Amino acid sequence: EQQIIRCVGCGVQIQTEDEKQIGYAPPAALEKETVICQRCFRLKHYNEVQDVSLTDDDFLKILHGIGKSDGLVVKIVDIFDFNGSWLPGLHRFVGKNNILLVGNKVDLLPKSVKYTKLIHWMKKSAKDLGLKPIDVFLISAEKGIGMRKVMEAIEHYRFGKDVYVVGCTNVGKSTFINRIIKEVTGEGNVITTSHFPGTTLDMIEIPLEDGAVMYDTPGIINHHQMAHYVDKKDLKVITPKKEIKPKVYQLNEGQTLFFGGLARLDYVKGGRRSFVCYFSNELNIHRTKLEKADHLYENQRGELLQPPRASYIEQFPSLVAHSFTIKEPKTDIVFSGLGWVTCNEPGAQIVAYVPKGVNVILRKSLI
Numbered sequence: 001e002q003q004i005i006r007c008v009g010c011g012v013q014i015q016t017e018d019e020k021q022i023g024y025a026p027p028a029a030l031e032k033e034t035v036i037c038q039r040c041f042r043l044k045h046y047n048e049v050q051d052v053s054l055t056d057d058d059f060l061k062i063l064h065g066i067g068k069s070d071g072l073v074v075k076i077v078d079i080f081d082f083n084g085s086w087l088p089g090l091h092r093f094v095g096k097n098n099i100l101l102v103g104n105k106v107d108l109l110p111k112s113v114k115y116t117k118l119i120h121w122m123k124k125s126a127k128d129l130g131l132k133p134i135d136v137f138l139i140s141a142e143k144g145i146g147m148r149k150v151m152e153a154i155e156h157y158r159f160g161k162d163v164y165v166v167g168c169t170n171v172g173k174s175t176f177i178n179r180i181i182k183e184v185t186g187e188g189n190v191i192t193t194s195h196f197p198g199t200t201l202d203m204i205e206i207p208l209e210d211g212a213v214m215y216d217t218p219g220i221i222n223h224h225q226m227a228h229y230v231d232k233k234d235l236k237v238i239t240p241k242k243e244i245k246p247k248v249y250q251l252n253e254g255q256t257l258f259f260g261g262l263a264r265l266d267y268v269k270g271g272r273r274s275f276v277c278y279f280s281n282e283l284n285i286h287r288t289k290l291e292k293a294d295h296l297y298e299n300q301r302g303e304l305l306q307p308p309r310a311s312y313i314e315q316f317p318s319l320v321a322h323s324f325t326i327k328e329p330k331t332d333i334v335f336s337g338l339g340w341v342t343c344n345e346p347g348a349q350i351v352a353y354v355p356k357g358v359n360v361i362l363r364k365s366l367i
């Protein structure tokens with residue numbers, strides 16, 4: 001009979017199988033008298049939080065818990081994947097608590113983008129998605145852009161109460177919290193063992209000066225993001241690392257764009273017009289005739305059309321077609337987690353292809 005071992009740091013049940021899941025500890029750690037999970041280990045020794053993911057059920061439990069508590073919720077989204085990194089239904093759980101909406105990775109957007117316009121866009125999109133944040137910010141946690149402002153806002157809106165940082169995996173939550181820790185504490189090891197262990201299952205507690213606590217909640221996996229369908233190497237190709245250079249294509253109807261072998265856009269009808277593509281600079285965009293597109297995909301996926309790489313195409317889901325007519329001027333066709341294409345004039349008939357399970361949506365143009 002197997003004995004349940006718990007982390008002396010956070011109390012979570014220890015497991016040794018999956019590094020990305022909560023409670024992971026390397027098998028060798030079980031030999032020790034007291035076992036500490038990898039997440040707490042990193043916080044204790046490196047002053048660094050590490051993001052782990054939860055099952056949907058566990059995450060809902062945490063959200064329910066926040067709804068019953070009294071504090072400020074800081075919700076982080078990835079501005080490059082706004083819709084894909086959105087946590088649906090958060091407003092149902094947070095109760096009366098205020099929400100600050102923070103768009104991270106703003107360093108990826110072209111420098112020409114006006115922050116005020118983008119913040120306005122975020123407010124409107126949040127409202128359309130059923131959330132009314134008390135304020136909205138744009139930051140780059142990695143580059144340190146906008147951090148002071150958002151930290152001041154957190155201090156202002158928390159009214160001495162606790163802070164809950166939420167977001168789905170990969171939005172940059174750990175980077176954000178680690179930067180706050182650095183800004184507040186300097187390099188020193190200020191989160192001392194006396195503040196440790198945290199007591200709340202599944203959450204990391206970062207003590208604030210006045211005795212309140214900032215909680216780092218584990219991220220939930222949004223299953224409909226492209227990131228979950230490619231392997232690590234290909235993920236590097238599709239994840240932008242620096243400012244995106246938009247690529248403009250003048251298309252005639254009956255032309256197709258392939259985004260690697262991951263997604264495809266058929267321009268079916270609407271005369272000659274331009275399409276502006278916002279994807280990782282490393283992602284190869286291939287233009288062809290619509291009538292040749294199926295054949296090209298069959299023959300060239302994993303080769304000319306990659307990612308996914310040849311060794312990975314067997315596991316990759318088949319592409320599913322979604323038909324749209326663009327009705328509004330300045331519309332983005334968004335391939336969740338991969339990027340988007342802006343169509344400036346209405347009237348185009350298009351078909352967007354994404355792997356089965358990945359979302360594709362239309363939205364009012366972000367830029």
Ligand code: GDP
Pocket residue numbers: 050051104105106107108139140141142143167168169170171172173174175176219240241242
């Ligand atoms: P978490 O899963 O939400 O905790 O996300 P991480 O903090 O682990 O970050 C996920 C990925 O996004 C990492 O590859 C980070 O380097 C990257 N990242 C985080 N913040 C930024 C940012 O401000 N700009 C850019 N370009 N990348 C970022």
